[in-house]
Amino acid sequence: MTNLKMKSARVAKGYSQETLAKLIGVSRQTIILIEQGDYNPSLNLCLLICNKLDKTLNDLFWEETNHE
Amino acid sequence: MNDERIESKLAVIKKVIFIVWVILSLVSILFKAFTTRQIPTFSQGLADYVVFIASFVVLIIYLIINFTNEMIDERINKTIQKLFSVAFKIVIILAISAYIYQIITLKNYIVGVFPVNSFINSFFTITFIVYYLYARKQSIYFNYRLIENDKKTYFRGILKNALRIILIGVSIYLIVYLTDLLNLYEINALVVTISIGISVVLIIFEYLILSAFEYNHFSELLNHEQGRTILLSKNYLVLLIYTSVFSLIYFLFNQHYFYVMVSIIHYPYAYINKLEVIGKLLVFAEFDQFLFRIIMIAIFYHSLKKSLPHLLKPLKIIVLLQVLFMFYSFLNLVHMNLILQFIVRILNSSGFDKYMTIVNSINMVVQFMSLIIPFLLYRYFSKDNYRFAKLFLFLLGTNLLYALLPLLIHRIYYSSLFRVVSVILTISSIIISLKIYYDATKVYIEKKPENPELLA
Structure with missing residues (x-):
């Protein structure tokens, strides 16, 4: 599932995928894959992303489950 | 850069490569045993033995780690990653060292039917190809440390790596000549020069092609994300140029070899002997070419599937036919270079004549049938009115003439x-193909991105 929350947080912060990748120390493709929902980052990487985008884990990576 | 995704994916790729190495080395040992009719000596196959044993041991260690731990957690995964990473480097060093031993101690360049460096060349070629294909599958790049730089920095880094390969080649030369100087072994200078020279050139060439490939792939991926999809990947053109140059050399060599064989009495024995060695090297390289052709078909399919999704059905038919005809020509090459020498021994002269007449007739029929491919390509690209589509008709024409040639001038088959x-027709068809696919890589299909406001 596409991670639009992370994409919009990144754009709101004024970062390109390349900039964010450089800030965290990963490849640009890793950021692309996380945003596309094709790669499940480790907790460590999630924390780094949240830290750089000034967001919490809940803001970016928590998926609401529909119990209805 | 310490990217956790890349680290974990590299372990997956290396695991596959170890499996491929076990199979490749085993096939090579069996093949050498079959063609020389004896168990290969260390001089004939030390690199094969070393790669087989080392890769097998690594895979066994991996299986032990896997089966002795009920839960494969992050910590175990890290251990596996480290195992593959270290073992990968060790096996490559061991393979090169064993190869040095082989060229120092072997006196004959040919082992069975293939040259002494055939294993090390296949080892690197197949490693490059498997690495590239699996890296693509796992969404990483072989040159992942360089790929995100600008074009100039990227290619400067690639050239530095190529220089490192040359240095390794030069070091091997020095080690080999040192053993000669110290009278440890008496080396065959020609064997050493040809073996190391060809291996280094081949490895650098493959590395440069792979790097150009990755650069094109990455920039096309970024363009695609921004709504500009290239009609046919530039990588298809890169491989087409490579295979075309090789085909032309192979074709011209065969023409010359045929000419020499027809008037064999005018040539010295040493010259004919040299031609035969070059011929065997080219046949070996021709087997390599099939791997590149498979990759070309895969690029062709994936590229057009992305750029022209509305024409998927005719594309599948074209690709299926391409695969079938390529498989046939592969069988033909195996038949001509490996099977035929056994058939010659079994059949008498008239039986062999009849056999070859049947084989040639089948080849001719298949050659005519293969003309359907340029025709289908013409129809495929005409549907969206691409200007270069008409050139497929010219390609069809030259291929048709080439197929008809033996029938048209049958009586003067041996004539100049x-x-x-045939040389003119071959060169024409290569030029037309290059022109068509060059034009195809210049076309971009513009699409609006799904979330333009969120684009990088």
């Missing part, structure tokens, strides 16, 4: 006219 016309 036949040779000249």
